[in-house]
Amino acid sequence: MNMCLDCIPCFVRQAVDAVRLSGAPEEEQNRLMQRILQWLADIDLRLPPPAASQRIHRRLRALLPTDDPYFASKKHHNDLAARLVPSIRRRIAASHDPLAMAVRYAITGNIIDLGAKNNVGFGEIYSELQSAPMQPVFGDLNVFKEKLLRAQTILYLADNAGEIFFDRLLIEQLVHAKVTLAVRGAPVLNDATRSDARQARIDEIAQIIDNGSDAPGTLLDDCTEDFRRRFDEADLIIAKGQGNYESLSEAHREVFFLFRTKCPVISRHSGFSMGTYVAANRQSEPHTPGGGA
Amino acid sequence: MNMCLDCIPCFVRQAVDAVRLSGAPEEEQNRLMQRILQWLADIDLRLPPPAASQRIHRRLRALLPTDDPYFASKKHHNDLAARLVPSIRRRIAASHDPLAMAVRYAITGNIIDLGAKNNVGFGEIYSELQSAPMQPVFGDLNVFKEKLLRAQTILYLADNAGEIFFDRLLIEQLVHAKVTLAVRGAPVLNDATRSDARQARIDEIAQIIDNGSDAPGTLLDDCTEDFRRRFDEADLIIAKGQGNYESLSEAHREVFFLFRTKCPVISRHSGFSMGTYVAANRQSEPHTPGGGA
Numbered sequence: 001m002n003m004c005l006d007c008i009p010c011f012v013r014q015a016v017d018a019v020r021l022s023g024a025p026e027e028e029q030n031r032l033m034q035r036i037l038q039w040l041a042d043i044d045l046r047l048p049p050p051a052a053s054q055r056i057h058r059r060l061r062a063l064l065p066t067d068d069p070y071f072a073s074k075k076h077h078n079d080l081a082a083r084l085v086p087s088i089r090r091r092i093a094a095s096h097d098p099l100a101m102a103v104r105y106a107i108t109g110n111i112i113d114l115g116a117k118n119n120v121g122f123g124e125i126y127s128e129l130q131s132a133p134m135q136p137v138f139g140d141l142n143v144f145k146e147k148l149l150r151a152q153t154i155l156y157l158a159d160n161a162g163e164i165f166f167d168r169l170l171i172e173q174l175v176h177a178k179v180t181l182a183v184r185g186a187p188v189l190n191d192a193t194r195s196d197a198r199q200a201r202i203d204e205i206a207q208i209i210d211n212g213s214d215a216p217g218t219l220l221d222d223c224t225e226d227f228r229r230r231f232d233e234a235d236l237i238i239a240k241g242q243g244n245y246e247s248l249s250e251a252h253r254e255v256f257f258l259f260r261t262k263c264p265v266i267s268r269h270s271g272f273s274m275g276t277y278v279a280a281n282r283q284s285e286p287h288t289p290g291g292g293a
Numbered sequence: 294m295n296m297c298l299d300c301i302p303c304f305v306r307q308a309v310d311a312v313r314l315s316g317a318p319e320e321e322q323n324r325l326m327q328r329i330l331q332w333l334a335d336i337d338l339r340l341p342p343p344a345a346s347q348r349i350h351r352r353l354r355a356l357l358p359t360d361d362p363y364f365a366s367k368k369h370h371n372d373l374a375a376r377l378v379p380s381i382r383r384r385i386a387a388s389h390d391p392l393a394m395a396v397r398y399a400i401t402g403n404i405i406d407l408g409a410k411n412n413v414g415f416g417e418i419y420s421e422l423q424s425a426p427m428q429p430v431f432g433d434l435n436v437f438k439e440k441l442l443r444a445q446t447i448l449y450l451a452d453n454a455g456e457i458f459f460d461r462l463l464i465e466q467l468v469h470a471k472v473t474l475a476v477r478g479a480p481v482l483n484d485a486t487r488s489d490a491r492q493a494r495i496d497e498i499a500q501i502i503d504n505g506s507d508a509p510g511t512l513l514d515d516c517t518e519d520f521r522r523r524f525d526e527a528d529l530i531i532a533k534g535q536g537n538y539e540s541l542s543e544a545h546r547e548v549f550f551l552f553r554t555k556c557p558v559i560s561r562h563s564g565f566s567m568g569t570y571v572a573a574n575r576q577s578e579p580h581t582p583g584g585g586a
Binding site: 005006008009010012013016019020029030033034035037038040041042045 | 298299301302303305306309312313322323326327328330331333334335338
């Protein structure tokens with residue numbers, strides 16, 4: 001999908017966050033923001049949002065005193081998630097449909113998204129996890145479950161740090177398949193990289209690869225040849241989060257998107273209301289909740 | 294108060310709204326946004342937010358096909374409020390402390406603020422009005438009520454269209470005093486002008502003046518000499534909304550601010566939590582709810 005005017009305030013907010021998190025002195029922060037606004041004035045509004053965001057954050061990192069301003073946030077969310085997952089794992093095991101329940105919790109984890117808002121605290125994550133079992137999943141949960149169970153090879157595109165611990169819980173349900181987890185090729189926003197996947201110990205149950213790109217999404221042309229081959233060959237692609245949806249909503253093959261709608265632009269484009277749990281491919285009807293547990 | 298980096302995404306969102314509401318063709322909207330981003334890159338970050346906003350919207354209006362992009366929104370909110378106030382007036386009259394209750398509803402009306410967010414619908418206003426009687430008012434409601442009852446001349450600085458109908462309900466309680474209602478000198482955002490004050494029929498119970506300025510706040514240096522004289526001479530100043538707080542928080546005389554905290558910058562500066570009902574002067578302790586009904 002292409003960006004629209006509503007994406008611009010969000011890019012500006014992301015830039016303010018990154019500049020703040022970098023620890024640069026205040027005067028320098030102001031100068032940096034002025035430069036970012038100048039760049040934004042020249043940006044091509046026909047790009048998908050992750051391509052615009054990639055350019056902004058790549059340039060920012062070149063100027064900031066750190067090339068990973070979200071490092072501490074990512075560690076914080078990984079630590080938080082690590083404390084929460086053992087009890088969630090038990091809840092999934094006790095459910096009458098563990099696979100559907102694991103899908104729900106994987107979607108819940110998608111609220112840990114510092115691209116969509118600038119702070120996600122323990123209270124918010126905890127209360128979301130309490131409501132997760134009752135959340136209707138919109139899209140095609142039953143079709144998704146069938147495809148999950150039939151697939152022999154699954155390529156799972158991760159989204160954010162912290163969230164990736166909840167992705168692990170879903171991958172734990174997929175013992176019948178060979179799962180490959182793909183993370184970003186370099187730090188951007190709070191998106192998960194290899195280090196986050198290892199912190200979630202996903203290497204014990206799946207192969208971890210990176211896509212070679214520093215976009216907060218999956219821009220296929222910007223990914224490695226190896227990644228693109230796996231993308232073409234996997235029986236099933238699971239794409240987590242809004243950034244992957246923004247970059248793959250018109251992909252040349254079927255992709256199953258799992259995300260929480262957190263911005264009105266995605267909500268309008270996908271047809272799913274704000275705040276909805278979504279498990280859908282391009283054929284899914286947005287207006288009816290899917291079946292499943 | 295001065296603006297901070299967090300104000301910039303909000304200015305950009307306001308500009309997107311104004312450009313959209315103007316009805317300019319899409320290609321033209323994109324070009325306009327690019328120009329706005331260029332201006333913003335040059336803006337002086339030491340300005341108070343309403344001064345920055347004033348400059349942006351003044352330049353915008355010069356380029357847009359309309360000099361009042363919020364005209365239809367203001368009419369919509371005035372019509373909505375006109376339908377709601379008769380029942381609110383009865384609730385105030387039936388309260389055991391009508392003055393405190395009228396203050397609460399005047400603060401509730403402050404959610405109709407298209408500077409702070411881009412859409413405020415009937416459902417949101419209606420549900421806020423239901424909860425208004427139970428809302429604790431933070432600051433110094435008792436001190437404010439005493440000052441209201443003692444004042445012989447009151448200058449009431451209005452904020453937004455729609456909201457101004459709820460201001461009328463508070464002014465109706467002030468029959469003992471000579472009340473002057475001041476509106477903006479020209480359209481900016483959805484801020485109330487003379488036409489909105491007349492739609493709320495405030496001319497029947499108070500004198501209406503304008504401050505001569507097109508800032509979404511009260512920048513004294515930018516107001517008429519007549520306004521400044523009244524500002525100095527009134528026994529009591531009531532300043533509605535965040536824009537008036539932003540521009541008068543360091544004023545040379547006492548001002549009583551009535552607003553709902555709707556943005557983290559105001560919340561940090563004033564010390565009142567997000568979403569709080571506030572009736573406070575500069576001496577008020579932010580962390581305890583005031584007394585009153």
